[in-house]
Amino acid sequence: MLQLLGDQLIGSPRLAVFELVKNAYDADATNAHVEINGLRTDSPTITVTDDGMGMSEQTIRDIWLVIAHDHKEKQKQKRERTPSGRLPLGEKGLGRLAVHKLGNHIELITRAASSREVIVRIDWQKLIDKEFLEDAKVEISTREPEVFSGDSTGTKIIISELRNRKWTRGEIRRLYRQIASISSPFEQLGPEDFSAYLDVPEYPDWINSIPDPERILKRAPWKYKFTFDGEIFSWEYEFRGIPGIAREAHTEIQREGGLPIPPIPADDEDPSVSLSAEKSKKKITADKDSLAGIGPISGEFYVFDRGSKILSKIGESELIKNFLDESGGVRVYRDGIRVYNYGEAENDWLELDLKRVNNPTRNLSNNIVAGFINLSQYSSTGLVEKSNREGFVENNAYERLKQIVLGAMEPLIREREEDRKAIRELLSGAKDPDLRHLAEPVSRIREIARKNRLSGEIDPLLDRIETEYVYMKETLLKAGISGTGLAVVFHEIEQGIQSLYNSLAQHPDMKGVADQTRELMRLMDGFSEILRKKDKKPVSLNNIIRRARDLSMIRFRHHHVRLVCPALEDGAEEMMTVCSFGLVVGALTNLIDNAIYWMRTRWPDEDQEPTPRALYINISDDFEGGPAIVVADTGPGFRDEPADLVRPFYTRRPAGMGMGLYYANMVMQLNDGELLFPEKDDADIPDDFDGAIIALRFTEAEKA
Numbered sequence: 001m002l003q004l005l006g007d008q009l010i011g012s013p014r015l016a017v018f019e020l021v022k023n024a025y026d027a028d029a030t031n032a033h034v035e036i037n038g039l040r041t042d043s044p045t046i047t048v049t050d051d052g053m054g055m056s057e058q059t060i061r062d063i064w065l066v067i068a069h070d071h072k073e074k075q076k077q078k079r080e081r082t083p084s085g086r087l088p089l090g091e092k093g094l095g096r097l098a099v100h101k102l103g104n105h106i107e108l109i110t111r112a113a114s115s116r117e118v119i120v121r122i123d124w125q126k127l128i129d130k131e132f133l134e135d136a137k138v139e140i141s142t143r144e145p146e147v148f149s150g151d152s153t154g155t156k157i158i159i160s161e162l163r164n165r166k167w168t169r170g171e172i173r174r175l176y177r178q179i180a181s182i183s184s185p186f187e188q189l190g191p192e193d194f195s196a197y198l199d200v201p202e203y204p205d206w207i208n209s210i211p212d213p214e215r216i217l218k219r220a221p222w223k224y225k226f227t228f229d230g231e232i233f234s235w236e237y238e239f240r241g242i243p244g245i246a247r248e249a250h251t252e253i254q255r256e257g258g259l260p261i262p263p264i265p266a267d268d269e270d271p272s273v274s275l276s277a278e279k280s281k282k283k284i285t286a287d288k289d290s291l292a293g294i295g296p297i298s299g300e301f302y303v304f305d306r307g308s309k310i311l312s313k314i315g316e317s318e319l320i321k322n323f324l325d326e327s328g329g330v331r332v333y334r335d336g337i338r339v340y341n342y343g344e345a346e347n348d349w350l351e352l353d354l355k356r357v358n359n360p361t362r363n364l365s366n367n368i369v370a371g372f373i374n375l376s377q378y379s380s381t382g383l384v385e386k387s388n389r390e391g392f393v394e395n396n397a398y399e400r401l402k403q404i405v406l407g408a409m410e411p412l413i414r415e416r417e418e419d420r421k422a423i424r425e426l427l428s429g430a431k432d433p434d435l436r437h438l439a440e441p442v443s444r445i446r447e448i449a450r451k452n453r454l455s456g457e458i459d460p461l462l463d464r465i466e467t468e469y470v471y472m473k474e475t476l477l478k479a480g481i482s483g484t485g486l487a488v489v490f491h492e493i494e495q496g497i498q499s500l501y502n503s504l505a506q507h508p509d510m511k512g513v514a515d516q517t518r519e520l521m522r523l524m525d526g527f528s529e530i531l532r533k534k535d536k537k538p539v540s541l542n543n544i545i546r547r548a549r550d551l552s553m554i555r556f557r558h559h560h561v562r563l564v565c566p567a568l569e570d571g572a573e574e575m576m577t578v579c580s581f582g583l584v585v586g587a588l589t590n591l592i593d594n595a596i597y598w599m600r601t602r603w604p605d606e607d608q609e610p611t612p613r614a615l616y617i618n619i620s621d622d623f624e625g626g627p628a629i630v631v632a633d634t635g636p637g638f639r640d641e642p643a644d645l646v647r648p649f650y651t652r653r654p655a656g657m658g659m660g661l662y663y664a665n666m667v668m669q670l671n672d673g674e675l676l677f678p679e680k681d682d683a684d685i686p687d688d689f690d691g692a693i694i695a696l697r698f699t700e701a702e703k704a
Contacts, residue, residue, distance in 0.1 A: 013164045014175045016101040020048045021196045022089050027052025028082040032196040046159045054112040054153040087377040104161035111148040169206050176207045182338050216323045220302035224412040227298040230288035233259040237415045244313045259286040261407030262654040285601045286404050293382015293397040301371035329366040335377040341390045407654040541575040548588040560611040567619045575619045575627045577698040579671040587664040591631045598635035616689045628697040630683045635691035642677045673698045
């Protein structure tokens, strides 16, 4: 049973070695030395030696040989630290099973301060051969110190008769990276008094050629750091410059009073959490309560661009690509010691790659990022490691951690897109941003459909979507609108793309997938029909407001938003214009959606009475050129210039597309109007509405 536990609970031999190194950290060691000998022979060995506190004979008998002993958990609960000030990483008493994962024969030599040296020998084959448990003996002996002589202490474990005897060069290199990554390599945020290293005496060249991560990271064009303590969100963004590209290096530093986060998906239910935890799923601004069981968070990210033109200017492009393929991703550290397996190629714990499918021109992916999240062992008690040592139990605290990290990454994504846009223009001379935001996801959907034998049903529908795409591109360009106008398609069908991709990737079903694709096609058809027919006719601005209000009424009630709308009161003057009713209602609904979101970030307490969340919508004829629908709120207001606000993919909203205001601006251009950002006095806004103000200005209209 013990052997079975070791085999099942520890996922791989490399992870077993990693666990032994973590045990050395818990023993207050300053060095953990792993040595592999006898490779390519029939008798390889693995030796792990540390200079920690060691163990006495009593500790061996009463703790080390007692599976699932909870002494580390008790130590952690009492906040008892080692002489070096460390809290234990282990808590379940299962890490020692790592030795049984690796080999049949174990020899442990250990010495505690002022004690004799203790030797433990375990031969698994002999134990298994015994019929009765009482006959299965483990040999323990003591002697005068030989390995740890003088005043030295520590533990040495020699494992032979390895179960995996064929350690290849690739496996050794991966083990080297894994051991080296146990302490955070990023600006020495890991414990300065602990290091781990691997030796392969017979094949030193296998690991000597592995590049130093710090040397690679210094070549990253972008660096980003953040901290969040529940009250203050601080971040520092740095563009370091790229040789041969005339984009100046620059740094942006911000200290903000809140951290907007994407809400936890509603269908991600955890029946074990309390009502207060359930309520936390709806939050869009992280606070002290959001960090319960997590504690303060800091992070550091190094971001690359894998485009051939940029990599060629940075140099050592193959080395950088290999490094990112093997070490890219976001790792998690507690007190500077790594929590495995976050940051491994198979673990997209933040779903960065999936988000990039939905918005490839804006989002990050694991193969261009090398980053870490640092937590406190003392504060992160709600994050419990799985028994198999592969990440945290996916409870409510874990879900909150993910959302906080995603929210903290938003400034990096936003600021980096600014630099990338400028770099693209410098490299190509083109002013239009990359238009792959539709073509790339569609091609990925085609690929998955082909693998699941759905191409015959899906491809004709995708062909029609792409045909409409080309038509809209030509039409919008003729109308004088940037080719980026096609991004509105992605804005309208974002949820459909994500749903379709998920359906294909997880549960392919011909009928369901085909139906979803047809829905996307209908959305595209509707938009292109408007462009073809120029669906403009006399409409009442009051009716536009009334329709947008009715569509948003449920959201007003749900989010406790008070609506002030003089244009819909009895006796209000009716104002007419010529426009596309459906497009304008969509634009106004987008503005309402943005207002609700940002009011929730400023006023997170939904039970506050009277509610400070208030929205003002009215019609004004004070603007030159024609009447305007004016929208004002009690949110935090705008921090960016109007030119940035209407730029596609620019957003401060976590997990946002950055298309809402761009869409509204494009709709107004199509309807011969404009999107304005007036001052309060320009539109006669009541004093209570001290947040964002936006106006949809139409052409001259006749009064009904």
